[in-house]
Ligand SMILES: CC1=C(CCC(=O)O)c2cc3nc(cc4[nH]c(cc5[nH]c(cc1n2)c(C)c5CCC(=O)O)c(CCC(=O)O)c4C)C(CCC(=O)O)=C3C
């Protein structure tokens with residue numbers, strides 16, 4: 001038996017995710033939850049509904065999260081970390097508010113949150129913090145004791161996140177026909193967001209300079225490309241590109257789109273492309289539809305061989321990274337010395353989102369940050 005590990009002061013971990021439909025009847029109510037008050041054109045919503053119906057109305061995201069929960073529980077048990085793990089979502093059952101109520105009722109008062117988004121941005125960070133504030137407000141009206149809620153730092157540059165993706169890119173390269181393999185380019189992809197949201201992502205001091213969202217992705221892309229060069233001896237040219245744009249056409253979002261990029265690479269005579277979805281933690285609908293279905297079909301029309309590399313999903317190295325992040329944060333909260341683990345040029349991200357980090361268009365209460373109205 002290994003020595004017991006201490007997560008004190010924390011008494012539980014909450015996996016906080018997006019949620020997704022689990023059958024055809026769930027699709028429309030799910031999309032209504034996602035888009036409430038966000039001004040997404042009806043046409044786009046109908047189109048996105050079709051993506052889900054193509055897969056029987058089932059998003060893979062909940063199954064992916066169940067697998068991650070299993071991996072976390074196994075890793076914690078194997079390492080003597082006695083920390084219960086719960087799961088709640090923003091847009092579908094199990095809903096965050098219900099999970100938080102269950103946690104408080106079970107006696108938990110210091111909760112650490114792992115969001116299934118590795119980078120800074122309104123959608124990937126502050127919006128989850130707003131969801132936490134909303135859930136705490138509900139518990140407050142119910143007269144329940146309020147737990148203290150902290151959120152784990154962005155883990156984009158943690159080796160346990162980067163290494164499985166590096167391995168995925170190597171596997172995809174190996175899977176390409178030999179005559180096009182060495183000439184293949186790598187297209188690192190992430191969710192497009194409005195350029196204004198990108199510019200204001202991360203702490204205020206980096207705003208206006210492109211923002212943390214793009215910088216963090218570029219750092220991960222460079223890390224993976226360097227590791228691939230070291231392991232194959234081949235320098236694969238790469239670019240960060242975007243997918244899953246959803247706003248009105250007159251509002252600028254991050255570009256180029258993956259499909260336009262494939263077309264441009266084909267025209268430039270590039271023999272093959274590996275699409276590496278570094279912006280996502282698991283193979284959910286954005287990956288299955290936008291890359292595996294739409295972009296792969298476009299590549300087929302172009303006669304361009306493509307492969308899509310794996311996300312981290314429930315990789316044991318990612319589960320171990322989460323354990324390390326928890327222990328790091330627990331030590332920091334207890335005033336014990338810690339050296340946060342991070343690769344690349346940016347260093348470890350902040351533990352507590354400072355005031356003004358990833359602002360919303362219309363300010364709303366957000367928990368687990370310096371501007372939280374809760375303790
Ligand atoms: C940065 C980012 C991530 C990565 C970080 C993270 O993982 O959090 C992410 C993840 C996800 N996005 C997802 C689904 C959707 N996102 C939408 C809409 C939007 N996403 C945005 C951004 C992001 N989204 C934005 C700026 C919008 C516009 C409206 C708004 O400002 O809110 C819409 C509405 C329809 C449409 O696509 O237009 C849907 C259905 C799913 C679930 C997939 C599944 O079911 O398997 C996941 C994991």
Ligand SMILES: [Fe+2]
Nearest residue numbers: 123191244286
């Ligand atoms: Fe999204």
